[in-house]
Every structure is written in C-alpha cells, then in structure tokens.
Amino acid sequence: MAQTPHTNIRVQAVQVPPFRNMSTQALHPVPPSHVVSTFTILRCLGIPDELILYILAIAEYYAREVSHRRKRVTFRANSHFNGVINDSEPSMAGLYMTASVPHNRIRSVAFTMKSRDQAWADNGGHGTYHNSHTWFEASILQRVVGHGQSDHDLVLPLEHPNGEPVTFRSVYAARDYLRQHGWDFKFGDGDNLKYTWKVHHNVTAMNEFREYNVRWVKGEKMLVVPEGEGMGIGIGDGEGFVESLQPGNMVLLWARAEQFAWVHIVDEATIVTEYEVL
Numbered sequence: 226m227a228q229t230p231h232t233n234i235r236v237q238a239v240q241v242p243p244f245r246n247m248s249t250q251a252l253h254p255v256p257p258s259h260v261v262s263t264f265t266i267l268r269c270l271g272i273p274d275e276l277i278l279y280i281l282a283i284a285e286y287y288a289r290e291v292s293h294r295r296k297r298v299t300f301r302a303n304s305h306f307n308g309v310i311n312d313s314e315p316s317m318a319g320l321y322m323t324a325s326v327p328h329n330r331i332r333s334v335a336f337t338m339k340s341r342d343q344a345w346a347d348n349g350g351h352g353t354y355h356n357s358h359t360w361f362e363a364s365i366l367q368r369v370v371g372h373g374q375s376d377h378d379l380v381l382p383l384e385h386p387n388g389e390p391v392t393f394r395s396v397y398a399a400r401d402y403l404r405q406h407g408w409d410f411k412f413g414d415g416d417n418l419k420y421t422w423k424v425h426h427n428v429t430a431m432n433e434f435r436e437y438n439v440r441w442v443k444g445e446k447m448l449v450v451p452e453g454e455g456m457g458i459g460i461g462d463g464e465g466f467v468e469s470l471q472p473g474n475m476v477l478l479w480a481r482a483e484q485f486a487w488v489h490i491v492d493e494a495t496i497v498t499e500y501e502v503l
Contacts, residue, residue, distance in 0.1 A: 255289040257502040287499040292324035295493035302482035305394035319480040320391040324496035326474040335440040335497040343488035344432035351430040354457035359482045359489035361424040365411040366475040423461030443467040
C-alpha cells in the first residue's frame with residue numbers, strides 16, 4: 226500500500242462548498258503521492274496555495290482508499306429466531322464487509338450498497354421507507370490490546386470465513402466473535418457508548434435491487450430529510466462516526482433484518498475513505 230510521501234508543503238485549510246454526491250471518479254483509489262504531485266504541478270504554474278486547495282476540493286481530489294465486495298448474500302431475520310413468536314421477535318445482524326483505516330486525517334467515509342428486501346410486505350409502505358425492516362449499519366472496530374491471536378486469525382477475513390455468511394442475533398451479540406479474531410467495538414467516550422450507526426434502510430417491498438449512497442464528512446452535520454413526498458427517511462446522519470476513526474481501526478458494514486419472514490439481500494457494497502495529505 227502506498228505510503229504518504231514526505232513533503233515540506235505547508236498550507237492552510239480553506240473553506241469549500243459542501244460535498245453532496247459521490248461521483249464515479251470517487252469510487253477509484255487515489256494514492257497520496259498523486260495528490261502531492263498534482264499540488265506541486267499547480268504550484269509551479271504560480272497558483273497560490275489557498276487556491277490550489279480550493280481547486281482540489283472542488284475536483285473531489287483527495288487521497289482515497291476503496292474497498293469493494295461483490296457477492297450476493299441473503300440474510301434472513303428468522304435465522305436467529307427461537308420459534309416462539311411471543312418470546313422474541315426475529316432479528317439478525319449479518320457481517321457483510323470490512324474496510325481498513327490505515328491513515329489519519331480521515332476526511333470522509335462513503336458507503337454505496339446495492340440491495341433489496343423480500344419484495345413484499347403485509348403492513349404497507351411499498352416503495353417508501355415506511356415499514357422498512359431491512360437496513361445497513363456501520364461499526365468501528367479496534368484491535369484488542371494484548372490479544373494472542375494466531376497468524377490464521379490475522380489473515381482470516383471477518384466477513385466470510387470459509388466462504389460462509391457470518392450472522393448474529395444483534396450487532397452487540399457479535400462481540401465475542403470479534404474478540405476471538407483480535408477485534409472489538411470502539412465505543413464512544415464518556416456517556417456516549419455508541420458502537421453502531423445506521424447507514425441506510427432499503428425501500429420497502431422492492432423486487433429490484435436499488436443502489437443507496439451515503440457519505441459522512443468530518444465536521445459537517447448531515448441534513449437528514451425525506452427523499453420525496455411520502456417517502457420517509459431512510460438515511461442515517463453518521464454523527465460522530467468519522468471523528469471517531471483512527472489509524473488501525475476497521476469499518477464494518479452490517480446487513481440488518483428484523484421481524485418475521487423479512488429478508489435482506491445484498492448484491493454488492495463499496496466503502497470509500499478519503500483522507501488529507503496536504
């Protein structure tokens with residue numbers, strides 16, 4: 226993996242318009258050396274440093290790591306149901322993919338998911354986010370200090386050991402499994418013990434896969450509003466997520482489903498982390 230190059234460039238941050246949408250360009254990795262080289266070329270043209278930073282921001286040109294998984298996996302809420310309806314409601318958290326966080330100065334994390342539910346619903350909400358019981362969540366993992374994991378544990382992907390889906394009744398129920406592999410949830414500080422963030426719901430009762438895009442930016446409060454009249458809210462605001470990331474952490478994307486007979490089918494997903502090098 227490319228390392229951040231040594232440079233004596235020292236510039237001050239400038240205010241730029243907020244980023245609104247993921248472009249096709251943003252789904253490709255950008256080594257930090259490319260960003261530094263571009264900055265140097267523009268500086269040689271006599272462009273002021275502050276203006277160069279503005280240009281790079283408008284062009285969405287930051288160092289970028291891209292993790293992608295394309296594998297259709299079906300997650301069923303009933304998979305951890307004890308069969309007694311009055312005793313507990315079906316609920317499932319499926320570990321779909323992870324992405325490493327090798328750098329500091331993380332600027333944003335973006336998620337792109339292609340998924341759908343079981344394509345029917347008894348209680349309405351068809352074509353909206355109302356009555357949606359399948360969704361994505363994200364957690365931040367950190368290494369367990371002093372964990373004596375084996376070399377096999379170090380290289381075994383959390384999301385698909387031996388090619389089989391990994392599921393739990395809830396996100397927190399996965400903690401023992403994660404710790405056995407040398408990881409644990411990174412909890413919030415003080416009274417904030419948050420360890421999972423809602424990313425996005427699926428539209429209810431859709432028989433076609435739909436792509437969902439979410440981007441959380443450090444220091445920016447996401448405006449969470451309905452996508453359209455009567456649609457309801459499907460997206461999560463990600464408050465505090467990017468600010469909590471540190472080098473060596475890992476981002477974990479969960480596929481969630483709850484209530485009897487609900488199914489979450491994930492076709493593919495991408496996690497993009499952008500970070501500053503100037």
